[in-house]
Amino acid sequence: MNKWQKIVGVIAFGAIGICELLVCANTYLDLKYIIEPYDISDMIERMYLRADSLLIAIWLNYFISLALFICLWRKGGKR
Structure with a gap:
């Protein structure tokens, strides 16, 4: 692998990791403030x-x- x-x-894996953390946080915030106020327990449980x-x-x-990226890094991309 080149430098x-x-x-x-x-950088890409760092950005993807941050985006996934934001997706996790936003998912639970949406469930808390959009789904839970209706107070339908079956729907809340299924959504969670x-x-x-x-x-x-x-x-x-x-x-x-x-x-897989780490394995490719260690291998060096040699054929």
């Missing part, structure tokens, strides 16, 4: 379960791609 590819990769499963999938995808 510029490593720098771009680190869906949000949790979506956020788990997002973070799992992030860590898998980060692990």
